[in-house]
Amino acid sequence: MAKEKPDLVYGTLDMLILKALQYDPRHGLAIADRIQQMSNDILHVEQGSLYPALYRLEAQGWIKAEWGVSDNNRKARYYKLTAAGRKQLSAEEEHWLRITKGIDLVLAGG
């Protein structure tokens, strides 16, 4: 059997996470759930991709973490966007639009 393509487009997870945090802070699994739900179940975020991405983003200063308690009364690490994160999000959206436009032009057949 052929190997399946990943559930994500490589390199877009950071943008998706920032977007999921745009309006409210959330904890890790809630971010993954939110992305899946916002995408109408098209996208699926594996935990093994999620947590490394969260560290990346935090290390870049785009999100900030804080321990809290989830709706289910469990210890959870809440992330929220920083000002730099908002800037980054808008830069990534712009980049995404630009590149996908390029790809769409190619697919449209020149």
Next chain:
Amino acid sequence: MAKEKPDLVYGTLDMLILKALQYDPRHGLAIADRIQQMSNDILHVEQGSLYPALYRLEAQGWIKAEWGVSDNNRKARYYKLTAAGRKQLSAEEEHWLRITKGIDLVLAGG
């Protein structure tokens, strides 16, 4: 300085190459040129990405290679789509549309 994003969306090169070969056989550099041109200079394909991709595609049986002579009278390896390659192209386009729709839904803000 921040690191620049790549000129391509990781994982889309195979699709772009297949698309560039959809109507005519071409040699390697001409494929890269064609993608760049079709995308209005938005996308740029490095040789170090191009050739490995061509081997991949040939190994999968999606393209077939043959030595020839370029317009500039140079030895060049011409690639053309196979029947399986056409199928693959359409599968990849479908997958691309699906995933980008998911991403666009997320970006639209849920």
Next chain:
DNA sequence: ATCCTTTACCAAGACTGTCTAGGCATCCAA
């Protein structure tokens, strides 16, 4: 009380695809 399931976080290593940075051969013009 004890177990089981669910929630939540985390890590190690494999894998894949792109990029950087080289190199070789040939053609043609200066």
Next chain:
DNA sequence: TTGGATGCCTAGACAGTCTTGGTAAAGGAT
């Protein structure tokens, strides 16, 4: 005869995702 342009090619670094494993705590069921 030298140098630029064309065309193919490779090795190794690198980044991001996936697979697979784990821990801990809450809450319900037995």
